[in-house]
Amino acid sequence: MISKKSSPKLMTLSHGAGCACKLPAAEIHALLAELGPAEDPRVLVGNETADDAAVYQLDGERAVVTTADFFTPVLDDPYDFGRVAAANALSDVYAMGATPLVALNLVAWPLESLGRDALRDVLRGGADVAREAGVAIVGGHSIDDPEPKYGLAVTGVVDPGRILRNSTALAGHDLFLTKPIGAGVATTALKRGMASRELMTSAVEVMTTLNRSAAEAAHTVGASAVTDVTGFGLLGHLYELTNASGLSARVNATSVPMLPGVLDLVRASEATIAGGTRRNRRWLEQFVSWGAGVDEPHRWLLCDAMTSGGLLMAAPPDSDAPGTRIGTVEPGFPGAIRVE
Known part of the structure; x- marks a missing residue:
């Protein structure tokens, strides 16, 4: 639920809201095409199909799924912003049919203008959603930034034979x-x-x-x-x-x-x-x-x-x-x- 306590107006410090601040799709697709695919046969899903996460095969029964997602505030309430950002990052792993295991916090924060308490609430929101998902947040990285940003880098696991992809749709479905x-x-x-x-x-x-x-x-x-x-x-x-x-x-x-x-x-x-x-x-x-x-x-x-x-x-x-x-x-x- 939305917090009832007074909270800083996070969105006043943001030029865009959440995923709306992503770089344009056409630019991303062009850049990835210029970089080319990963040259490793163990990469089962790379950037070629604009899928939700990368998949790297460990052995016949296990593959690692990895993704990172962060963005500017989508809400004014710090706790709810943290919850939304965490759910959004975890979604990429679920979309691949995988089970998320661990995550790292990704933080850009203006300590002088927003303070430590608001950041604590963001991290608490992210931790609560990660806990609901059975995911351990085991560290992260932070920088000072006049525009607040938060998200997670998430690692999961999937059976290579049970990967859900965006590139395998069937006509008639x-x-x-x-x-x-x-x-x-x-x-x-x-x-x-x-x-x-x-x-x-x-x-x-x-x-x-x-x-x-x-x-x-x-x-x-x-x-x-x-x-x-x-x-x-x-x-x-x-x-x-x-x-x-x-x-x-x-x-x-x-x-x-x-x-x-x-x-x-x-x-x-x-x-x-x-x-x-x-x-x-x-x-x-x-x-x-x-x-x-x-x-x-x-x-x-x-x-x-x-x-x-x-x-x-x-x-x-x-x-x-x-x-x-x-x-x-x-x-x-x-x-x-x-x-x-």
Whole structure:
């Protein structure tokens, strides 16, 4: 729940909120292409498919999964900021079908302006979520920085034969989403002083919910591909999944679950649209075709640069997959998405 005590306005020190401060997807993809893949046969998942974490094989039964994720404040409350950041970092490991084991704190903090107590609350929030996940935080690294940032580097383990990837979707499988979108709109509205307490309570609940059970269900139902939905928005991460799988997708805009009230916020004011969301939409215009009935608020929300979203999975249409069915995977031009 949101802390009732007075807390520093963390977001006033941040140029962006959470995953909305990510570098543009097009720039990241171009840079990774220039660097090329890792030249080690034990690297089972590298940067070639823009997957959620790297996977390194130790032996026939074990592979290490490793990721790092940190960002600027997504909330004003330090404790809840820590909780959200930890859940977001752990999500990358869950999205690979792995079990997180240990983590390191990643901290950039303006001690002079925010003080030690607020940092302690951030770390306490991260530790509480890590404890819920059964993860030990065993150290970390910190720097002095005028803009606060927090996250985790997480290490996990997975059976090499049970890795969930974003590059193995099958045509004919349906798309399922396990959390509502719109957290980016909610946090941007908070930064603008436009968010209700009810909306933020819902948003914090969504962002601090671990994707552990959703990942377990993905294994159970035979999901062919999985990724999590964060800073590149639902359509951005769907593009990465379908492009890596050599397939296209069709999405029903009105089937996509959204946080209550975010659609009305976008309809009322485009000031609730994060800069990261605007970058996402510009990038995605080359891959997405919109049906005439899809209005502007829905288009913005489907590109919402959100933090700690749910898992997006391709699974058999007759399966008991978790979440909401939002579309289908189809043969077609790799990465092409039709929204109706």
